[in-house]
Amino acid sequence: MSDQTAKVLVYSDDRTVRDQVRLALGPKVAADLPEIEVFETATQPAVLTAVEASRFDLLVLDAEAVPSGGMGLCHQLKDEIPDCPPVLLLVARLADGWLATWSRADAVSPYPVDPQRLPAQVADLLRSRTNAEAV
DSSP states (O other): OOSSEEEEEEEOSOHHHHHHHHHHHOSOSOTTSOEEEEEEEOSHHHHHHHHHHSOOSEEEEETTOSSSOHHHHHHHHHHHSTTOOOEEEEESOGGGHHHHHHHTOSEEEESSOOTTHHHHHHHHHHHHHHHHHHO
């Protein structure tokens, strides 16, 4: 993460979900973290291309996206991308947490997007990434 911005990729086939995430995150999620720069993608191929071409500090994936859900995509990214950034999955049912464990997601957040919970989770994941890079 640069001192200037934290790059966050948001994947959902639903534009309203992407908008909700972007609005919930705002320009900054915490005073001790840099500003957020959000990159939006609507398809699995676009996510794969973006992650291979650029370095992101966090990925927010919609588990309910179709035809390719965020859980399977998270599993694929964790298998194929060296030093894969942390992944936060948006899920419709918190009971799907066991599937998020299979996908190796770093965090799970429920629908609808909670404008208080989501930024707090994102801040925690960005801090953990920063701390891991400092070691």
